[in-house]
Amino acid sequence: MKEITIYSPATSANLGPGYDIFGLALEEPYDLVNVEIIESSCKCCEQIKISVSGEKAEEIPLDPTQNTAGVVALKMMEDFNIKECVHIKIQKGIKPGSGLGSSSASCSGVAVAMNKLFNLELDNLKLIKYASLGEAVAAGAPHADNVAPGIMGNFTLTTSYEPLEVLNILLDMDVVVALPNIQVSTKEARKILPQEIPLQKLVNNVGKATGMIHSIYNKDFENLGKYMMGDQVVEPCRATLIEGYDEAKEKVKEFAYGITISGSGPAIIAIPKNKECSSEIAKIFKEIWNCPVYETKVGKGAYEVKD
Numbered sequence: 001m002k003e004i005t006i007y008s009p010a011t012s013a014n015l016g017p018g019y020d021i022f023g024l025a026l027e028e029p030y031d032l033v034n035v036e037i038i039e040s041s042c043k044c045c046e047q048i049k050i051s052v053s054g055e056k057a058e059e060i061p062l063d064p065t066q067n068t069a070g071v072v073a074l075k076m077m078e079d080f081n082i083k084e085c086v087h088i089k090i091q092k093g094i095k096p097g098s099g100l101g102s103s104s105a106s107c108s109g110v111a112v113a114m115n116k117l118f119n120l121e122l123d124n125l126k127l128i129k130y131a132s133l134g135e136a137v138a139a140g141a142p143h144a145d146n147v148a149p150g151i152m153g154n155f156t157l158t159t160s161y162e163p164l165e166v167l168n169i170l171l172d173m174d175v176v177v178a179l180p181n182i183q184v185s186t187k188e189a190r191k192i193l194p195q196e197i198p199l200q201k202l203v204n205n206v207g208k209a210t211g212m213i214h215s216i217y218n219k220d221f222e223n224l225g226k227y228m229m230g231d232q233v234v235e236p237c238r239a240t241l242i243e244g245y246d247e248a249k250e251k252v253k254e255f256a257y258g259i260t261i262s263g264s265g266p267a268i269i270a271i272p273k274n275k276e277c278s279s280e281i282a283k284i285f286k287e288i289w290n291c292p293v294y295e296t297k298v299g300k301g302a303y304e305v306k307d
C-alpha cells in the first residue's frame with residue numbers, strides 16, 4: 001500500500017463536569033487525512049510534507065513541527081525508524097479553534113493512517129498516546145479527551161494520564177452542535193481556569209460526572225443532560241467567552257435535556273428531546289449566532305475510507 005485516506009471525526013470534549021476526561025465522537029463534521037509514501041528523492045527538504053485544504057486552511061501551519069498531524073507523524077517515524085518520506089494531505093471539514101477537536105482530528109487521523117500504512121500493529125491506547133502528542137502543540141497540554149473518542153468512537157473516559165487509561169462506552173444519541181463565529185483558542189481557554197478548587201466543588205463535579213455515567217448505562221438522557229449542566233468549575237469560567245450562550249441556554253430549555261460548551265468552545269452542544277426538538281434547537285442556534293449548526297449524532301472513531 002502506498003497511500004491511505006482516513007475519515008477523522010469531530011469530537012466534543014468535557015461535556016460539563018468531565019474536563020479532560022469525557023469525550024464524544026460525532027458523525028459530522030469531519031476531516032479527511034490522506035498519507036502517501038513519496039519518493040525519497042522528492043524536492044521537499046524534510047521527511048514530511050504537509051498540504052492543507054478546506055476550512056480556514058490558510059491559518060494552519062505547514063511546518064511538521066507546528067502542525068498537529070506533523071508532530072504525531074514525526075514521533076512515529078522516529079520511534080519506528082521509518083525512513084520513507086510521506087506527504088500528509090489534510091482536508092479540513094472542522095474549523096480550527098472550534099471546540100470540536102479540529103486540531104485533534106488531524107492527530108487521530110494521521111496516527112491511524114501511519115499505523116496502517118507502515119503495518120505498525122499498534123493498539124488503540126498506543127494510538128491515543130501518539131495522537132495526544134499533537135495536542136501539546138495546539139493546546140499546550142497533551143489532553144486526550146478529543147483524540148480518545150476520535151480513535152475509539154462513541155463516548156470515552158480518559159480515566160488516567162500517567163499511565164494512560166481510556167474506557168469506551170457505546171452511546172446511541174442525537175446531538176445538536178452550533179459553531180458560533182467567535183474565536184476561542186484552547187491554549188488561552190485553559191489559562192483562564194482555576195488551578196485550585198474548593199472541596200465542595202470537587203464533590204459536586206464528581207457527583208455530576210458519576211451521575212452521567214449511570215444515566216448513559218440506563219439510557220436516561222433526561223438525567224444525562226441535567227448532570228451535564230452541573231459543572232461548577234470549568235463551564236462557568238468559559239461561558240463568559242461566548243456571547244449569546246446564556247440566551248441559548250434559556251431558549252432551548254423546552255427542547256433540550258441539556259446544553260453545554262463543547263471542548264473549550266465556542267461550539268455549543270445540546271441533547272435534543274426528540275427529532276422535532278432537534279430542529280427547534282437548530283433554529284434557535286441559527287437565530288442567535290447565524291452560524292453553522294450540525295444536527296448530528298454520536299459516531300465512530302477514525303476509519304479508512306475506501307473508494
Ligand SMILES: Nc1ncnc2c1ncn2[C@@H]1O[C@H](COP(=O)(O)OP(=O)(O)O)[C@@H](O)[C@H]1O
Nearest residue numbers: 067068096097098099101102103106138185186
Ligand atoms: N492540523 C491542524 N488542524 C487544525 N489546527 C491545527 C493543526 N495544526 C496546528 N493547528 C493549530 O491548532 C490551533 C487550533 O487548535 P484548538 O485551539 O485546540 O482548536 P480546536 O478546538 O478546533 O481543536 C490553531 O492555532 C491551529 O493553527
Ligand SMILES: N[C@@H](CCOP(=O)(O)O)C(=O)O
Nearest residue numbers: 013020099100101186263264
Ligand atoms: N479538555 C480540553 C478540550 C479542548 O477541546 P477543543 O475541541 O476545544 O480543542 C479543554 O477543555 O481544554
